[in-house]
Amino acid sequence: MKYIFLFLGLFLAGCSSKESTEKPKIAVVISTLNNPWFVVLGESAVQQAEKLGYEAKLFDSQNNPAVESDHFENLISSGFDAILFNPTDADGSNANILKAKEAGIPVFCMDREVNSNDAATSQILSDNYTGCVAIGVEFVKQLHGKGNYVEILGLAGDNNTYARSNGFHTVVDKFKGLKLLGQQNGDFDRNKAMEVMESMMQANPSIQGVFCGNDAMALGAFQAIQSAGKSEQIKVFGFDGADEVVQKIKEGKIVATGMQYPKVMAKTAATFAVEFFKGRKSFPQHIPVGVNLVNAKTAKHF
Amino acid sequence: MKKGIGILVLLVLGYQSVYFEKLSTRTQQASGVQDFGKRVEAILVQGVLNNPVLTEDQQLIKELNNNLTNTQKKLGNRLGIGESAYYLVKGKARISSIRDGYVLLDNGSGLDTQFIFGNEVRDASRMIHLEDFKSQKDLNALTEALNKHLRETKIPAEMKGIQVGDEISYVGACEVAPSDLPVTSLTIYPVEIKH
Numbered sequence: 001m002k003y004i005f006l007f008l009g010l011f012l013a014g015c016s017s018k019e020s021t022e023k024p025k026i027a028v029v030i031s032t033l034n035n036p037w038f039v040v041l042g043e044s045a046v047q048q049a050e051k052l053g054y055e056a057k058l059f060d061s062q063n064n065p066a067v068e069s070d071h072f073e074n075l076i077s078s079g080f081d082a083i084l085f086n087p088t089d090a091d092g093s094n095a096n097i098l099k100a101k102e103a104g105i106p107v108f109c110m111d112r113e114v115n116s117n118d119a120a121t122s123q124i125l126s127d128n129y130t131g132c133v134a135i136g137v138e139f140v141k142q143l144h145g146k147g148n149y150v151e152i153l154g155l156a157g158d159n160n161t162y163a164r165s166n167g168f169h170t171v172v173d174k175f176k177g178l179k180l181l182g183q184q185n186g187d188f189d190r191n192k193a194m195e196v197m198e199s200m201m202q203a204n205p206s207i208q209g210v211f212c213g214n215d216a217m218a219l220g221a222f223q224a225i226q227s228a229g230k231s232e233q234i235k236v237f238g239f240d241g242a243d244e245v246v247q248k249i250k251e252g253k254i255v256a257t258g259m260q261y262p263k264v265m266a267k268t269a270a271t272f273a274v275e276f277f278k279g280r281k282s283f284p285q286h287i288p289v290g291v292n293l294v295n296a297k298t299a300k301h302f
Numbered sequence: 303m304k305k306g307i308g309i310l311v312l313l314v315l316g317y318q319s320v321y322f323e324k325l326s327t328r329t330q331q332a333s334g335v336q337d338f339g340k341r342v343e344a345i346l347v348q349g350v351l352n353n354p355v356l357t358e359d360q361q362l363i364k365e366l367n368n369n370l371t372n373t374q375k376k377l378g379n380r381l382g383i384g385e386s387a388y389y390l391v392k393g394k395a396r397i398s399s400i401r402d403g404y405v406l407l408d409n410g411s412g413l414d415t416q417f418i419f420g421n422e423v424r425d426a427s428r429m430i431h432l433e434d435f436k437s438q439k440d441l442n443a444l445t446e447a448l449n450k451h452l453r454e455t456k457i458p459a460e461m462k463g464i465q466v467g468d469e470i471s472y473v474g475a476c477e478v479a480p481s482d483l484p485v486t487s488l489t490i491y492p493v494e495i496k497h
Contacts, residue, residue: 117436127382129442130421137417163438170446171419264383284432286441290384292479301481 024081024277026056026270029071031088031112033060035188035216037240038086041111041262045084048270056270065092072096076103082273083107084266090115090159106276108269111262113159113286121276122283124268128163128239129170131258131291135237136171138256138295139211142235146177147208150200152186152193152221154213164213164239172211181207186217193220201228209235215242215257222254241294241302249299256295259302264289338447345448346456349427350390350493351473359393359411359488366478366485378478380425381432381441386479388426391490394471397464405461410487413472413495415461418453421445422491426475452493460495471496 026049030042042058049056059075061068065088075083076099083100085107087093097107097119106121113125143149151168154161172178181204186193193212197220201207210225212218218238225234231253238245241259248254272283294302350356355377357365365373378387395407403416424430424445435441464470474490 113438124383125438127384127438129438130445133419137419140417163442166442171417268383285436286432286438288382288432288438288441290380290382290386298481 023054025079026054026082026084026273027059027071027075027080028056028084029059029061029068029075030086031061031068032063033058034063037242037262041086041266044263044266045110045270048267049084049273052270052274054274061088063088065089068093069096072099076100076105081105082276084110084269084273085120086110087112087114090157094119106273108272110265110269111160113163115159117285120285122269122272122285122287124265124272124287124289126160126260126265127288127291128160129167130288131260131293132164132167132239133171134291134293135211135239135256135258136168138293139168139172139209139235139237140175140178142255143178143209145175148179148181148204148206149209149211150182150184150197150204150207151180152184152196152210152212152217154186154188154217156185161213168211186212186220188214188216190216190220190223193217194224195220197221197224198228201225201230201234207234209237211237213239215240215245218245218254218257219248222248239291241292246294246299246302249294249296252296256293259292259294261289261291338444341444342448342451345424345427345429346451346493349429350423350475353390353427355428356390356392356473359391359490360409362389362391363485363488367483370478370480370483378426379428381421381430386477386482388422388475388477390426390473390475391488392471392473394469396469397466399466400464411490412487413474413490413492415453415457415492418449418457418491419446420449420477420491422475422477423452423493424448452491457492457495464495464497468497 028042028045030038033039033042046056046058059071061071068088083105087109090113093114094116097114100107101119109120109123111125113123114120151165153165182200184196184200186196197210201224210221212221215238218236222236225231225236236254238254238257241257245254245257249256268287357377362377365377374387378389380387393409395409397405398408399406403414405413405415472490472492473494474492476488476490478485
């Protein structure tokens with residue numbers, strides 16, 4: 001009997017010793033790795049977690065909520081301790097976050113917001129609204145408060161699409177001389193935005209400005225405008241801070257964009273996960289990350 | 303008689319089973335618009351006009367150029383993450399010009415009365431904390447309520463009768479980023495203008 005207790009004692013001590021030496025593992029789940037912007041976000045999150053001394057693994061949801069759901073099932077069962085998460089769907093991804101929460105795994109959202117105030121441990125998001133307020137101010141100044149314009153939105157039902165458009169219109173709608181002639185979705189896609197811009201120019205030859213919900217669409221719109229020989233007439237505004245757009249701003253071809261900081265979001269999420277492991281349990285539900293206006297005057301800083 | 307009572311009961315039940323609300327109230331709720339009146343007042347009075355960190359503009363410029371990091375810690379504030387910070391400023395100057403709502407002062411700085419849309423006053427006031435808001439939408443709605451009050455009501459009323467050449471005193475907020483160094487002038491979003 002004495003030997004049985006001794007054996008059990010040694011077995012339990014062995015178990016606890018293994019647990020204490022095992023470092024927590026961090027999963028980085030990204031909506032899509034088909035878009036370079038999200039590749040930067042995902043890889044930066046992995047690098048930051050590793051830099052802080054933790055094992056990290058990157059998962060690609062391929063913009064598919066079903067794939068994302070499978071990732072969550074797998075990483076919960078394989079013992080990951082925190083998830084740095086870029087969701088595919090503002091509503092649909094909540095169920096996955098709640099599953100992780102039930103399993104005691106904290107989830108830190110990056111860049112894309114989910115429609116829940118208490119599912120994720122914290123959401124670290126670009127301040128899309130304020131960034132597009134600044135774009136709106138620049139738009140009004142560049143068009144001198146009057147003229148016809150169109151808007152190419154991102155994805156229907158996406159929170160970032162809504163926040164960007166809302167920030168822009170908070171300013172622009174106050175200027176009655178500015179008339180919105182058309183508003184269509186370009187799905188954050190360069191080719192689709194090019195087609196949308198072509199059809200909007202055919203329907204409205206007097207367009208003087210276009211606001212695009214991201215830089216890929218701004219580049220697509222610019223291509224359509226250039227092909228139509230209207231680059232002197234139509235001013236293009238984007239959002240993201242893509243290198244190609246910053247270069248075009250320096251060349252005077254695109255007017256302005258909003259610079260986002262995926263590396264800052266990734267670093268903050270990784271740091272929060274580590275703080276959670278060390279005992280911090282309270283985090284603000286939303287952390288806005290500032291967006292800087294890039295225009296002809298400020299482009300030299302980027 | 304029985305039929306009459308039956309109809310009456312049905313009418314009462316029908317009325318009680320639905321809830322009537324003004325369409326304007328419903329639209330406001332759906333768009334996230336809330337009544338921020340008291341909160342806006344508190345931000346302006348406690349957060350700005352009576353805030354001990356309110357600094358003379360020329361003094362602020364001097365401190366920013368002298369040591370930006372220390373000045374950010376001592377006098378600046380911002381919600382969330384970003385390299386710039388927001389500051390409360392006050393001053394007295396003579397008006398050099400007024401163009402498109404931009405009041406250029408003879409000390410080189412200016413009051414932007416037209417584009418009060420950003421986070422300058424909200425963040426510089428130090429009255430708002432991220433933990434108080436469950437969603438970004440609510441925070442943005444408060445920001446717009448504060449800016450709208452300044453932009454469309456308070457500042458236009460205080461600007462009435464003010465002309466080029468007048469000496470004014472002012473209180474407001476501004477944003478300064480490391481890339482703005484060396485700072486030679488400030489763009490101030492006004493909270494109070496006195497003639």
